[in-house]
Amino acid sequence: MLDGVNEREAVFARAATILAHDERFSGDPVVPPIFQTSLFTFASYRDMEDAFAGRVRRPIYSRGDNPTVRHFEERLAALEGAEAARAFSSGMGAISATVLAFAGAGSRVVAVRHVYPDTYRLFQQLCRRLSISVDYVDGADADAVAAALPGASLLYLESPTSMVFEVQDLERIATLARAAGVVTIIDNSWATPLFQQPLRHGIDLVLHSASKYIGGHSDTVAGIVAGSAALVGRINAETYSYLGAKLSPFEAWLLLRGLRTLPLRMRAHEKSAVTLAERLKGHPQVVAVHHPAFSNHPGRRTLLGFSGLFSFEVGEAIDIAALVDALRYFKLGVSWGGHESLAVPVQASMAQTPKLNAQVAFGVSPRTIRISVGHEDTEDLWADLARALDTARR
Ligand SMILES: *Cc1c(COP(=O)(O)O)cnc(C)c1O
Numbered sequence: 001m002l003d004g005v006n007e008r009e010a011v012f013a014r015a016a017t018i019l020a021h022d023e024r025f026s027g028d029p030v031v032p033p034i035f036q037t038s039l040f041t042f043a044s045y046r047d048m049e050d051a052f053a054g055r056v057r058r059p060i061y062s063r064g065d066n067p068t069v070r071h072f073e074e075r076l077a078a079l080e081g082a083e084a085a086r087a088f089s090s091g092m093g094a095i096s097a098t099v100l101a102f103a104g105a106g107s108r109v110v111a112v113r114h115v116y117p118d119t120y121r122l123f124q125q126l127c128r129r130l131s132i133s134v135d136y137v138d139g140a141d142a143d144a145v146a147a148a149l150p151g152a153s154l155l156y157l158e159s160p161t162s163m164v165f166e167v168q169d170l171e172r173i174a175t176l177a178r179a180a181g182v183v184t185i186i187d188n189s190w191a192t193p194l195f196q197q198p199l200r201h202g203i204d205l206v207l208h209s210a211s212k213y214i215g216g217h218s219d220t221v222a223g224i225v226a227g228s229a230a231l232v233g234r235i236n237a238e239t240y241s242y243l244g245a246k247l248s249p250f251e252a253w254l255l256l257r258g259l260r261t262l263p264l265r266m267r268a269h270e271k272s273a274v275t276l277a278e279r280l281k282g283h284p285q286v287v288a289v290h291h292p293a294f295s296n297h298p299g300r301r302t303l304l305g306f307s308g309l310f311s312f313e314v315g316e317a318i319d320i321a322a323l324v325d326a327l328r329y330f331k332l333g334v335s336w337g338g339h340e341s342l343a344v345p346v347q348a349s350m351a352q353t354p355k356l357n358a359q360v361a362f363g364v365s366p367r368t369i370r371i372s373v374g375h376e377d378t379e380d381l382w383a384d385l386a387r388a389l390d391t392a393r394r
Contacts, residue, residue: 008304016263018078024071034253035067068249072256079193080206082226086235091209092118093245094223101238102183105131107153112139113362114161120358139168140297149180158187163364165290167299174202194266195305205231212337216258216265220251269308273373280312285389288313308373309336313365320345323392329376329384336372344370
């Protein structure tokens with residue numbers, strides 16, 4: 001068994017070669033072409049019948065299969081150590097198609113609290129309408145997770161969670177879920193396949209909003225799910241084609257382009273974000289920093305590194321609107337994982353319908369500000385935060 005540092009270097013080394021080395025298409029174009037086509041024709045009746053019967057695997061129609069999209073799926077599967085992967089037009093497309101492939105009328109889903117806000121809305125609205133019930137548990141408490149499992153069909157994890165970045169003990173929870181016959185799904189967008197590989201720890205399916213670090217350039221919305229051929233096959237058979245949230249070939253091409261620099265980008269995000277998190281922790285106007293680097297929960301063991309997204313809470317002496325308005329490099333904006341630094345004050349989202357508001361439901365402090373640390377110079381970013389904190393003192 002490798003120790004943490006060696007394991008991390010082994011994952012990066014493998015990923016670097018997978019991503020920089022490409023021999024997929026004949027004629028050896030160093031950048032593969034975009035198959036911008038809706039359909040593929042057949043040379044003969046026999047060819048068409050073989051494809052329809054599944055005797056030959058080949059693309060028929062781009063809602064089902066497209067070579068550029070498949071290339072992206074195979075890359076992601078290789079990075080996650082999965083047999084198969086399926087790409088979608090958004091992270092939510094991947095999440096909804098996956099949840100609905102494994103839950104139906106009368107089934108019960110167990111989810112960790114502090115899931116991504118639109119995942120929460122999916123559970124509260126569409127799932128309820130389809131008579132799928134969802135119970136939320138404190139994912140940091142593996143005993144509480146175990147207690148909720150009997151009778152559930154699905155356990156939905158996100159480690160670390162959205163907005164407060166709480167971690168879960170994936171190995172322990174995967175063992176408990178397997179014993180209870182419950183399928184496990186994790187949203188691994190925060191960590192990327194470089195900083196956490198949940199399938200290796202016994203989780204059944206791993207999904208990503210590829211709009212974040214996988215794309216990495218804030219120019220694409222996309223999603224992906226990876227796991228065993230059997231489970232991904234079930235998503236293909238039950239929901240994928242009918243819900244129709246397929247990825248476009250051009251966006252798959254952009255994602256392949258983004259992926260080539262993933263190892264370089266993640267090391268840079270980590271270095272800068274950890275520096276800023278530590279400095280914020282020591283700042284007199286900051287009352288808490290929510291970052292897995294400061295956690296000693298056993299769930300930290302499966303994290304091989306830290307990405308660039310975390311949050312902090314400011315004291316009552318700070319005017320939050322004035323703080324974010326004073327920021328120059330951190331732009332106000334949702335999403336994260338791109339080259340640019342971004343900030344979201346929770347207070348600004350408090351007015352959204354409380355019934356469907358994950359921050360309200362899970363008790364996130366309105367004094368929380370989430371930041372995504374981009375690729376600007378770390379000292380410039382720190383100067384920006386320090387000056388804004390100064391300006392915003394009431
Ligand atoms: C953004 C995000 C999603 C949703 O992904 P989209 O690509 O925006 O649909 C899911 N999970 C997490 C943790 C996210 O941050």
